[in-house]
Amino acid sequence: MKLSCVPMAWALYIPSAVFWAAHLLVVAASFSGSPWDIPSSAASFETLQCEGPVSTEKSDCHMDDDLKDPRETDYQVKGYTFSEPFHLIVSYDWLILQGPATPIFEGDPLVLRCRAWQDWPLTQITFYRDGSALGPPGPNKEFSIAVVQESDSGNYHCSAIFRSPGPGSPETTSTVAITVQELFAAPVLRASPSAEPKEGSPLTLSCQTKLPLQRSAARLLFSFYKDGRTVRSKGLSSEFQVPTASAEHSGSYWCEAATEDGQVWKQSSQLEIRVQGKCVCVSLVCV
Structure with missing residues (x-):
């Protein structure tokens, strides 16, 4: 089963979206398949896809207000199967930092992306954790850690200079809190x-x-x-x-x-x- 829901919005906060399926897959148009935790830049185009092993003729996307049954905590309502909720924020910001949508545990890879409004070209991109730069400014829009540890938790943000519109327009994102959870306790x-x-x-x-x-x-x-x-x-x-x-x-x-x-x-x-x-x-x- 595959269902595509295409939101286009300006400066709105969209509450938790809940999609029918066994598992959630969020696909942004420019980087299909990445589990990004959007905030999404206001004029970008995002596609939300609902996928699962169950085939059905009727599928739909739902907002929090649509679901009132207390059994929704188990993601089972009247015979339907629901995915876990996913939070989608549509932002006013010119520059945003996108992080993972699912919980991060020890040993996982971590990828953060510094993304501009309408994917305009950026230069002098710098990533920060708890206010400290994680490297010199450069052209790379992504910052990654191959194997995260609990010590990698912190408040991340990025800064960059827009090459258009207009030369030398600097912007800084809001912070994104990343918490690396313990995979298992010492035995x-x-x-x-x-x-x-x-x-x-x-x-x-x-x-x-x-x-x-x-x-x-x-x-x-x-x-x-x-x-x-x-x-x-x-x-x-x-x-x-x-x-x-x-x-x-x-x-x-x-x-x-x-x-x-x-x-x-x-x-x-x-x-x-x-x-x-x-x-x-x-x-x-x-x-």
């Missing part, structure tokens, strides 16, 4: 049934952490270490099992959780495992 290593198992009993080490709901489909790989050496390399299981514990299994353990591409990885604190020896009875006294 915690736990021992079952305890960190002091009896010799001959089973021991299970669990590397515990959790992905956010928005990234629940992603997979983490887990590794386990003892006394500075690897006891199990990367695998999908978050558990490391010792069927029969013995004195040689005593030591300092920790685990690591990592994304499949290795861009984000975190280690647990160390956990001391002390395997308790069996009782030996001598003259009716167990020692």
Whole structure:
């Protein structure tokens, strides 16, 4: 199913648009396929496309005021399937900074675009975070970070000089707040049934952490270490099992959780495992 809605507006604020589909795709005419979080310059032409796996003869775009059912929080109303809301702002500004429409997590790429009214040519483009320039002025309209970290969060803006209309017309955008969210917390290593198992009993080490709901489909790989050496390399299981514990299994353990591409990885604190020896009875006294 594909539905195109074409808004053309001057100096209006358009509330959250909600589109039918399993997933949202916003396509701006000059950079189709990029998940930009518009503010959109006032005289530019934007196309909003609604796409999903469901085929239907009737599709439509809706504004916030159209949807009043309390079940809309689940994006399911009377048999229809809705996308998540998307905020579209039509701006008066001559120059705007476009950022991502979806939440940004550790390990994601980040692309910001400094965009002029009617895409007029720019020069001396400079990007800033929290008021500090991220590089010298230049011709590049895009600023990108291949793998973001939480430390990349901040208030971004850009400045540029219009080459037309009129020479040397400088402009600065409003700031855009970028928050890089934690993809997963540092794992915690736990021992079952305890960190002091009896010799001959089973021991299970669990590397515990959790992905956010928005990234629940992603997979983490887990590794386990003892006394500075690897006891199990990367695998999908978050558990490391010792069927029969013995004195040689005593030591300092920790685990690591990592994304499949290795861009984000975190280690647990160390956990001391002390395997308790069996009782030996001598003259009716167990020692």
